[in-house]
Amino acid sequence: MPGEEIGLRNQLRARWRAQPQERRWAVTVTLQVLLAILFFFMDHALGYATLVIAALLWLRKLSDLQRLVVELVLVAALAYPQPSLAIALAIVFAVFWMPSSYRRWLLPLAALLTAVAYPFFFDRMFTIPVFGPFPDIATGVYMVVFIMMAVGLNMVVGYAGLLDLGYVAFYATGAYTTAWFASLQFPHRTIHFGAIGLFPSNLPGIHITIWLLLPLAGIFTALCGILIGLPTLRLRGDYLAIVTLGFGEILPQVAKNGQSLFGFNLTNGPNGITPLDSPGFGNHLSSWTGGFLPSNYLTCCKAHLLGHAVTSADVFFWTALLLLIFTVFCSIRLRDSRLGRAWVAIREDETAAAAMGIPLMRTKTWAYASGAFFGGLAGAYYAAFKSATFPGDFFFNISVFILCMVILGGMGNIWGVMIGAAFLAYLNQEGLANTGAWINTNIHFFGHHPNIDVPLYASGIYGAIILIVMLFRPEGLLPSRRVAAELHEGVHDEPLYDATHAG
Amino acid sequence: MTDNDNVLVAAGLRKEFGGLVAVNNVDFAVPRGKVVSLIGPNGAGKTTFFNMLTGVYKPTAGTVTFLGEDVTGKPPHAITARGVGRTFQNIRLFQNMTALENVLVGMHARLKANMFASILRTPGVKREETQARERARELLSFCSLTRPDEAARNLPYGDQRRLEVARALATEPTLLLLDEPTAGMNPGESADFTGFVGRLRDEQKLTVLMIEHDMRVVMGISDRVSVLDYGEKIAEGTPREVQQHERVIEAYLGKAAVEDMKRQGLA
Numbered sequence: 065m066p067g068e069e070i071g072l073r074n075q076l077r078a079r080w081r082a083q084p085q086e087r088r089w090a091v092t093v094t095l096q097v098l099l100a101i102l103f104f105f106m107d108h109a110l111g112y113a114t115l116v117i118a119a120l121l122w123l124r125k126l127s128d129l130q131r132l133v134v135e136l137v138l139v140a141a142l143a144y145p146q147p148s149l150a151i152a153l154a155i156v157f158a159v160f161w162m163p164s165s166y167r168r169w170l171l172p173l174a175a176l177l178t179a180v181a182y183p184f185f186f187d188r189m190f191t192i193p194v195f196g197p198f199p200d201i202a203t204g205v206y207m208v209v210f211i212m213m214a215v216g217l218n219m220v221v222g223y224a225g226l227l228d229l230g231y232v233a234f235y236a237t238g239a240y241t242t243a244w245f246a247s248l249q250f251p252h253r254t255i256h257f258g259a260i261g262l263f264p265s266n267l268p269g270i271h272i273t274i275w276l277l278l279p280l281a282g283i284f285t286a287l288c289g290i291l292i293g294l295p296t297l298r299l300r301g302d303y304l305a306i307v308t309l310g311f312g313e314i315l316p317q318v319a320k321n322g323q324s325l326f327g328f329n330l331t332n333g334p335n336g337i338t339p340l341d342s343p344g345f346g347n348h349l350s351s352w353t354g355g356f357l358p359s360n361y362l363t364c365c366k367a368h369l370l371g372h373a374v375t376s377a378d379v380f381f382w383t384a385l386l387l388l389i390f391t392v393f394c395s396i397r398l399r400d401s402r403l404g405r406a407w408v409a410i411r412e413d414e415t416a417a418a419a420m421g422i423p424l425m426r427t428k429t430w431a432y433a434s435g436a437f438f439g440g441l442a443g444a445y446y447a448a449f450k451s452a453t454f455p456g457d458f459f460f461n462i463s464v465f466i467l468c469m470v471i472l473g474g475m476g477n478i479w480g481v482m483i484g485a486a487f488l489a490y491l492n493q494e495g496l497a498n499t500g501a502w503i504n505t506n507i508h509f510f511g512h513h514p515n516i517d518v519p520l521y522a523s524g525i526y527g528a529i530i531l532i533v534m535l536f537r538p539e540g541l542l543p544s545r546r547v548a549a550e551l552h553e554g555v556h557d558e559p560l561y562d563a564t565h566a567g
Numbered sequence: 568m569t570d571n572d573n574v575l576v577a578a579g580l581r582k583e584f585g586g587l588v589a590v591n592n593v594d595f596a597v598p599r600g601k602v603v604s605l606i607g608p609n610g611a612g613k614t615t616f617f618n619m620l621t622g623v624y625k626p627t628a629g630t631v632t633f634l635g636e637d638v639t640g641k642p643p644h645a646i647t648a649r650g651v652g653r654t655f656q657n658i659r660l661f662q663n664m665t666a667l668e669n670v671l672v673g674m675h676a677r678l679k680a681n682m683f684a685s686i687l688r689t690p691g692v693k694r695e696e697t698q699a700r701e702r703a704r705e706l707l708s709f710c711s712l713t714r715p716d717e718a719a720r721n722l723p724y725g726d727q728r729r730l731e732v733a734r735a736l737a738t739e740p741t742l743l744l745l746d747e748p749t750a751g752m753n754p755g756e757s758a759d760f761t762g763f764v765g766r767l768r769d770e771q772k773l774t775v776l777m778i779e780h781d782m783r784v785v786m787g788i789s790d791r792v793s794v795l796d797y798g799e800k801i802a803e804g805t806p807r808e809v810q811q812h813e814r815v816i817e818a819y820l821g822k823a824a825v826e827d828m829k830r831q832g833l834a
Contacts, residue, residue: 193833389599393686395688397685397686397687397688398682398685398686401680401682401685401686401692402671402675402678402680402685402696403680403681403682403685404670404685405664405668405671405675406672407677408661408668409664409672409675412661412662412663413659413660413661415623415643415655415659416655416659416660416661417661417672418642418643418644418647418720419621419623419643419644419647419653419655420644420647420672420673420675420676420734420737420738421644421647421648421673421676421677421738422644422672422673422675423642423644423645424642424644424678430682434682540682545663546663546664
């Protein structure tokens with residue numbers, strides 16, 4: 065590339081590219097081996113993993129035919145001692161050999177199938193170096209719920225470019241909707257509506273089936289989103305962020321102090337509402353499907369599936385996956401629609417968008433409402449899973465946490481956002497604790513174990529992750545084409561004039 | 568000329584910013600099927616005038632009537648929906664969307680797909696989307712743009728200008744407003760553009776109102792020219808009449824220059 069390279073990173077990169085190829089390769093291999101040796105002393109598995117990753121990176125340099133041979137040899141070599149690993153490797157290679165048009169759908173499909181099958185094999189997996197064992201199914205539910213919320217927030221922040229710092233308000237609204245209509249919170253009124261699988265069946269309070277409450281919670285939250293949106297969405301940029309931040313703070317305070325609103329106990333204050341009804345299909349449907357649909361998720365399950373005793377968490381996990389599929393489907397369809405285009409147009413240039421006939425307020429409110437819908441849905445489902453809602457679950461840090469997921473994954477790209485959300489949710493639930501345990505047993509300072517309580521520093525660690533991402537890959541792990549272009553505007557110069565076009 | 572022949576009528580239009588009067592009681596009409604140019608020195612209030620016509624600014628006083636309907640103070644998207652398309656002085660494309668997507672955004676008001684139908688992707692939505700894409704490609708080739716899938720920011724300058732026009736045409740306007748469309752173009756490109764505006768008028772039967780500084784473009788294509796100076800309309804007429812109008816020369820060259828020319832018997 066001709067001309068001056070701007071910035072330290074680009075200068076270093078240019079100098080690196082100017083080196084002869086043999087030297088670059090020699091340096092890379094040496095670094096990789098050194099790193100592997102270093103890691104090997106920390107943990108054997110980590111060392112092997114480093115070598116495998118290095119080998120995979122080199123595989124990319126080969127021509128297609130060479131690579132095919134190497135891959136066949138690898139699979140064949142593994143086939144006898146480790147048949148399952150050989151099959152997995154073969155699948156991975158096959159996916160990467162696909163034409164990209166197929167790969168677009170095969171990769172998510174493979175991920176989905178792995179997720180669905182996860183309860184069957186997670187307890188037989190190896191231990192990941194540093195991070196410890198694979199996450200259990202309850203963590204899986206937590207991860208899926210947070211992925212849903214990140215995908216919902218991505219519609220607001222990633223597509224329409226409205227910085228929402230109070231997304232937790234929608235999460236709380238959804239959760240409290242379930243809590244109100246499927247618990248003992250209002251014992252003076254006894255309303256039962258399709259609450260199948262409930263025991264005893266004459267429980268006081270309002271009990272509406274979770275299956276109806278999920279869409280209702282979504283719709284109710286979307287309405288709240290519209291109510292909040294109407295006065296605030298006239299604001300732009302930072303001002304909008306501040307106001308949403310305010311709403312995000314107000315809601316948990318209302319929840320916390322709502323045990324006596326004009327003498328009415330709405331939220332049961334800091335003690336929260338618990339227990340909640342759990343979803344289920346009732347004895348009728350359950351026996352009709354031969355026990356395939358559990359009668360009640362909490363007291364589930366007696367079934368054995370392929371030699372695996374299905375647990376309550378498993379059913380919650382699979383149901384959460386269904387909700388996630390719905391969320392992702394809607395998100396993709398909206399992105400590719402007339403409305404999705406209008407959102408992106410507003411993010412790019414509000415004035416021009418309005419001049420093209422896009423009603424700003426209405427379009428932004430739709431973005432807000434759709435984001436709110438999925439936030440509410442996720443909140444409602446998670447409340448039913450935990451069988452409780454506490455005001456403490458809905459503080460500002462959760463809003464920031466979800467926003468971190470969107471930024472880490474890559475604003476605007478739904479797959480990136482999902483990966484970022486899965487990773488951060490896992491870290492929050494298990495990863496940090498496991499890592500802490502690993503550090504405390506394996507690292508020595510002059511013969512002393514450090515004894516760090518790593519989860520205590522969670523916010524600091526997420527902050528550091530975001531900082532690192534912002535410095536080295538501001539567009540996120542898996543960016544959308546547009547956002548990446550936006551963030552690199554300074555690197556490539558816009559062509560102001562085209563030589564072929566000169567009259 | 569009766570009112571029916573005028574696409575757009577502005578009556579007593581006035582805009583104040585604090586104490587500054589940017590546009591002062593301007594009466595103005597755009598006859599159907601004509602190219603009208605709005606000229607004037609820098610800061611004369613031309614763009615402010617445009618922004619009042621398109622709803623970006625609310626006029627302090629006066630009315631804007633479009634196709635017989637009072638549209639004063641209506642929001643920009645409502646005015647676009649009624650048939651006023653516009654471009655911007657400094658290009659305001661959606662830089663990170665492709666050329667095709669830019670044009671599709673322009674069609675927003677003409678498409679009907681709502682949110683729920685889009686999620687379900689009903690046959691109606693599918694058909695509409697296919698037709699919209701086809702129409703967008705036609706518009707791009709009408710504006711001699713050959714790379715529909717290129718991001719707008721990667722297009723050369725002249726193409727970006729024409730893409731803005733294509734996007735404005737996608738709103739299916741009756742009246743097209745062009746704000747300094749040839750700014751930054753070389754003489755060859757300007758001449759091409761003049762021909763292009765002529766095609767819009769003659770082939771597409773569009774009415775065009777444009778702000779323009781390049782006098783060759785203005786005099787070459789306009790049916791009528793209006794001149795603004797310090798927010799007031801100082802002259803109006805055919806290009807030839809305006810060119811010889813004393814106050815116009817004064818506005819562009821200054822009073823002293825006019826008197827100088829008079830003394831030498833030039834004006």
